[in-house]
Amino acid sequence: MVTSGNNYKDKVSQLISWGHWFSFFNIIAAMLLGTRYIAHSEWPESILGQLYLGLSWVGHFGFLVFGFYILVLFPASFLIPSQRLMRLFAVLVGTIGLTGLLLDTHAYESLDLHLSPLVWDLLLSGEKTDLNARWQYLFVAVPAIFLMQLILSEWLWRKLRKLTRKHVGVPIAMIFGFCFLSSHLIYIWADANLYRPVTVQRSNFPLSYPMTAKTFMEKHGWLDRQEYAKRLDAQGIAESEHIRYPMNKLAFNDQGTGQNVLIVMIDSLRSDMVNKETMPYLTAFAQQNLNYSNHYSASNENAGGVFGLFYGLPAGYINSVRSANSSPVLLDTLKRRGYQFGLFSGNGFETSIYSEAIFSSRKLAKIADETNTNSDTKAIADWKDWLDTQSNDSPWFSYIELASIENFEEDGDFAPQFEPSLSSSDSNPANIDTTQLLKNSYRNAAYYVDELLIDVFDQLVANNALDNTVVVITSNHGNEFNETGTNSWGAETNYSRYQLKVPFIMHWPGSVPAQTTRATSHLDLVPTLMESLLATTTPVTDYSSGVSLFETSPKRRWVLAGSDRDIVVLQKNTTTVVDKHGNYRVYDQDYKLKSGGKPKLSTLMQVMHELKRFYQPE
Known part of the structure; x- marks a missing residue:
């Protein structure tokens, strides 16, 4: 029995040590995939913003992957006695995690949203769109990810004793811990001072919830909440992106009607x-x-x-x-x-x-x-x-x-x-x-x-x-x-x-x-005056999301409304409300919640495009 107990402890100790290294290399893989978020996001203009980006990139993915290890693989090391079965379980978990991250990068690049109920519904809908087609192609990578995880698992198990002797685990953990803690401390300062190059990065990465400490700072007299609220309301820039408006220089036929x-x-x-x-x-x-x-x-x-x-x-x-x-x-x-x-x-x-x-x-x-x-x-x-x-x-x-x-x-x-x-x-x-x-x-x-x-x-x-x-x-x-x-x-x-x-x-x-009964919008006044009063020849899409009110039969299947928090799509018999986290609700024409109602993928894609079109870089 004593021998059996020692064997169990040795196996668990080996699996825990192996799990640390397995998590480390998955952190590296996650960071590499995470560069897709950085490439698609606005590049910080200041050195502090760039420093925060680097620290949060290392710290966040380190914390994210290691968190899954602590919650899933670490307990499993005690429950699954067979090292082969345990390593296969870890490979499956790693494959699912990296696949989910790959899908999330795709959603972020396509819709500026992380995986959410809305995004899943859009991806799993039966509509044939470019988004669905590209999403399905991503699953071709799943066998490759699984094979990579298998190779990594076997290689680490064979090299475990050699890797353990290097005694680099503590320095590596300290680096990730320093990056994680530093990024959150920088964000606390940036949030209190409405420092946009940092705060605009709040939602760059999935499951990212940067720390704020306004209540603590207010309690110690370091922050005036009313003055902060005034600055936030006056500036309105805590999370705003740079806009290009108009998208191109305006051109005109003549001086217009002069009315x-x-x-x-x-x-x-x-x-x-x-x-x-x-x-x-x-x-x-x-x-x-x-x-x-x-x-x-x-x-x-x-x-x-x-x-x-x-x-x-x-x-x-x-x-x-x-x-x-x-x-x-x-x-x-x-x-x-x-x-x-x-x-x-x-x-x-x-x-x-x-x-x-x-x-x-x-x-x-x-x-x-x-x-x-x-x-x-x-x-x-x-x-x-x-x-x-x-x-x-x-x-x-x-x-x-x-x-x-x-x-x-x-x-x-x-x-x-x-x-x-x-x-x-x-x-x-x-x-x-x-x-x-x-x-x-x-x-x-x-x-x-x-x-x-x-x-x-x-x-x-x-x-x-x-x-x-x-x-x-x-x-x-x-x-x-x-x-x-x-x-x-x-x-x-x-x-x-x-x-x-x-x-x-x-x-x-x-x-x-x-009397015009087709759906029109406040967004239509600017194109109407610019074209019919001021004689611009520039396409409406360069300076507005509306269409001219004099357009006899505009191809409009929806009207866009909302706020800086919600997207609202008004259609003939439905109203779809999407919040900034990607959660959605579909209402009927009497504004009663429709059970099982889902927005149409092609419509949502057009709406999402319209809401980010003026953010596109020159």
């Missing part, structure tokens, strides 16, 4: 509010002009919706644009053509994207009456005064933001056209349905804004400007009153049609009134 442009942004106005009861004047204006009745904002939040309208890009690019301080090509072109700018807002351009990107190079109009909580009337009055100063010699671009509807709960003192409303709820609150109360108050605000629009239209007519002005009336996003039954109110709570579908009405001088 004026007026955009009226009615914050938080959903599409179905444009009806004869709620907004009769805007409804009449829509009937007399171009009404795009199946139109969607680029996002369900303020910044993303406005960003998509002015840049013609999905909201996923917003942080990269803020980081690069890129102004919209539309406004830059108007400025070069000598357009005069008049910018007016009912809430003082409260959304930061205006000052940080869209109008960063232009002076924002200030609302003089700071004490007036509902200052849309002041914004329109200022616009009318400004319009009177414009000469007929120079074209102008004007933007009016109206905030009454978005602030309907705060500024609920509107004319009680629809009752009961917030202004009358004190009479008998117990008998009042809260949803109806809020919706009536919202409609009262819409009715109020509708009357304000009369002033705008009348002023254009009085100044003889309407026949020479492109007028666009739309909204940044919609507003929900829990119609989806998911306890969703307002905006930024889900991606249903109630929060994304908005009015889009355009007066184009000389055009025939028409």
Whole structure:
């Protein structure tokens, strides 16, 4: 029995020693495969960023493979008594691990995503695409990986005694440990200081979760959390990639039509509010002009919706644009053509994207009456005064933001056209349905804004400007009153049609009134103005993800929306939401979760391409 016990201990000791060396050489193999992530990722510009890349490359794959050894092979060394059987088990584990890593590099190169439920569904789908074809070819490498592991296993077992005498295990472990610990310490500092050359590498490698210590640093007085949040929000560059916008220099046929442009942004106005009861004047204006009745904002939040309208890009690019301080090509072109700018807002351009990107190079109009909580009337009055100063010699671009509807709960003192409303709820609150109360108050605000629009239209007519002005009336996003039954109110709570579908009405001088029912997007305004107003000959794909609204039959099977966190694909009967980790949910047209619903591979491939197209290197 004593002899048997010693034999067991010797076998386990040999297998553990062999397992260390087997893991070491698999670490080297994993690092070599890991160079595919480095080749596909943005190369750090600073020396510290490059140092972090090297340390994290060595440390992460060392920790990843050794972690699998500790969790799988080390316990198995005690449970599998036969060294041949144990080595075969290790070979299978190594083959599966390297194959999984190979597939992950393929997913990262093709979709900029690591393996996730979405990626697996895409790879295993029955659709015949280039992605699936290339993925299937990868399995040709599996026998080669298995054979390599077998050869490595046998060679290490024969050379085990010789390798053990070298006493290099501790120095090697110290190197990997130093790289792992150093990379995390660098990331802690970079995260606290929003140092982009390091933080942008957060998701380069699979299963990478760099350490942060904001709570610890805050506790010891080394970090002011509020000041950090301000810097993070202001910069928006912690994980943004460099953008190339536009992709090529713009070319033009001529100086364009020289027509004026007026955009009226009615914050938080959903599409179905444009009806004869709620907004009769805007409804009449829509009937007399171009009404795009199946139109969607680029996002369900303020910044993303406005960003998509002015840049013609999905909201996923917003942080990269803020980081690069890129102004919209539309406004830059108007400025070069000598357009005069008049910018007016009912809430003082409260959304930061205006000052940080869209109008960063232009002076924002200030609302003089700071004490007036509902200052849309002041914004329109200022616009009318400004319009009177414009000469007929120079074209102008004007933007009016109206905030009454978005602030309907705060500024609920509107004319009680629809009752009961917030202004009358004190009479008998117990008998009042809260949803109806809020919706009536919202409609009262819409009715109020509708009357304000009369002033705008009348002023254009009085100044003889309407026949020479492109007028666009739309909204940044919609507003929900829990119609989806998911306890969703307002905006930024889900991606249903109630929060994304908005009015889009355009007066184009000389055009025939028409209602367009095909799906259109905020991303389409920039191509429309650039082509039909400013006469660019540059392909739309060089500066926008949209298509011209005058395109008679665009081949559009989907509309893109979302935020810097989510990708949203709107199709005729479905809405697909994909988060930044690759998890997805498919909803029907009523925004009810579809059990077993899966996105179409070809569609997702097109969407993924569109979301990284402007990041491609020159």
